[in-house]
Amino acid sequence: MTHSFRSAGRTLAGAFAVALALVPFVHAQSLTPIDRPVAVVEEDVVLRSELDHAVANIKGQYANRTDQLPPDDVLERQVLERLVLNKLQVKRASDSGIKVTDQDVDNALGRIAEGNSLTVDQLRAQVTQGQTWDEFRRSIRDEIMIQQLRQSFAQGRITVSESEVDAAVAAQANNTQYHLANLLVQLPDGATAEQIATGQKKIEGIKALIDKGELEFNAAAVRYSDAPNALEGGDLGWRGLDEIPPTFANVIRSMQTGQVIGPIRGPSGFQLVKLVEQRDATGEGTPVTEFHARHILARVDDAHPETAARQKIETLSARLAGGADFEALAKSDSEDADTKSQGGDLGWFPSDRFGPTFGSQVAALADGGVSKPFRTDAGFHIVQRVGTRQGKTNQSQRAQMREAIGRRKLEDEYNRFLREMRGEAFVEVRLAPVATGEQPAATPAAPADTAPA
Structure with missing residues (x-):
């Protein structure tokens, strides 16, 4: 899947x-x-x-x-x-x-x-x-x-390999999580030498204000950052090392709480990064309820209108109620390419693996039970619960790692998509020009990566 x-x-x-x-x-x-x-x-x-x-x-x-x-x-x-x-x-x-x-x-x-x-x-x-x-x-x-x-x-763009999960599990053996904030001075695609020099001068000026204690980091981010999280003071929330780009992970690991590093040049421009706090998220030995289930998906996307997907899943639900075999029906009619050939088999997973809606539907069933059709972002589902067990933390940890890596990849790719969409769109702003007396402030012209890059 x-x-x-x-x-x-x-x-x-x-x-x-x-x-x-x-x-x-x-x-x-x-x-x-x-x-x-x-x-x-x-x-x-x-x-x-x-x-x-x-x-x-x-x-x-x-x-x-x-x-x-x-x-x-x-x-x-x-x-x-x-x-x-x-x-x-x-x-x-x-x-x-x-x-x-x-x-x-x-x-x-x-x-x-x-x-x-x-x-x-x-x-x-x-x-x-x-x-x-x-x-x-x-x-x-x-x-x-x-x-x-x-x-x-x-869909189709974000995949996470088992080797990536293995590497993330090994890297986060200490289970430390980091609360980060960032400040970005964005550079345009194909920036000229002059634009790069201007951006570097600006972020160095911002860093000097922070180092002198004349401006708190979050206040500087609100005033000067070009990132879409600027109005939140640059807050990136809690992240494990698997949710931080590899080029930053080693630096973050050696930082002290409250420390600000940078400026660092990345694909989006120059960044400052602050370690707000860190915590130990160890959960060794904590039992986790895991479910074994199958599902049938009627996908909703550009090629599959919602009305047609709804009609399809209701028809399949009626066939199951009439005695159709779930595994056979999943093989013939499910639109989840990753599980269709296995009869919709999802294997063992913790309840939060596929999101709260899916998890609550599975948890509400008895072993062998089949749900009514329900909706998630992927489309309409019918799920059959095969069994339950008390899993171990390492299995849940792998699922969480996979989820975290996928979120980081999606964040990076989607922000690039937004920049492209914004650059191609017709947008006419009818506000008076911004006064220049607030330098080194910058007004964002397009979204930028919120994770250090």
């Missing part, structure tokens, strides 16, 4: 977990005389009201740390770039045939409410204090479409 299916649902779950706290960027209401476009994005526009709402959300998050934010004109352009990228991704998803049903949005809202210890009605009451419920639903629909675009993009 490809990595795209293994990670199905996990990235989406992460997006939902923070959706309420961040209040996703929303569609503006109908154009009014006091509203106006601040950017033209292909055949769509970003309205002044959308931008104002999104900027207000960011300022709200930094209510007690306003000194970390750049000047308003720089902040506006950073936020506008996010809105532009969101619109481009939603359009690409729609053009690719990706559709999100009202039920998908309802399920997502239920998970957001549960993650914030709220009922859906309580969530609705909180949301409508700042925006309409319909706007919030549309923003969640867009988030789902973007995540499904990522998964569709990954």
Whole structure:
């Protein structure tokens, strides 16, 4: 099975977990005389009201740390770039045939409410204090479409070999995890010698401010980084060595907490990297419940419309209910190329291997039981649970390593895809030019790799 299916649902779950706290960027209401476009994005526009709402959300998050934010004109352009990228991704998803049903949005809202210890009605009451419920639903629909675009993009592109997993397990024998942050000064593709020299001078100036204690690292990232995580202070979260590009892994291992290294030249430009903290994630001897299961997949992607996939899986479900053999049906009709020839056999795996939705469906079955059709980012599934056992940590660790390596590869490839899509798109920004007095600040023109590279 490809990595795209293994990670199905996990990235989406992460997006939902923070959706309420961040209040996703929303569609503006109908154009009014006091509203106006601040950017033209292909055949769509970003309205002044959308931008104002999104900027207000960011300022709200930094209510007690306003000194970390750049000047308003720089902040506006950073936020506008996010809105532009969101619109481009939603359009690409729609053009690719990706559709999100009202039920998908309802399920997502239920998970957001549960993650914030709220009922859906309580969530609705909180949301409508700042925006309409319909706007919030549309923003969640867009988030789902973007995540499904990522998964569709990954299919066939992201694979993880057993030798890569072996190397990662050996490298992380101490189970140390690292909380990292980065700051990127981006260089254009095919940068000239002059552009490279300018970029290096800029990041050296930023590093000098940090070293002198005149600016905290996260404040510098908010003000000056060209990476898409700039507004989060460059935060990269917790990562194992397997989730860090090999060229950085040895350096990270020898760093002290709080240390900042760089500037280092990578494919995207010059970077500074900070080790925020580290921890021991050892779980030796912890028993892990593992499942043995088979599945049948009706894929949803550019070549397989959702309606047709839904009809197919319901037909197959009816055949199973009528006594059809699961293994034989998987061999003849499943659209998972990696497991079809084995009758849909997934082998032994921990419940989180294929994402929370798939795991919960398997866990709810008795051995020998067959599920009703259910949806993940890959498409529609029917799963048969073959057996259960108490596994060992090393087997779970290999699954986690495989997942982590795949996420890093997807992150790298998808960010390159975004840069290409942004560069090819027609985007006309209608904001006043940014003042030059805030140097060495830079306004991001396109997304960049968030991992050190």
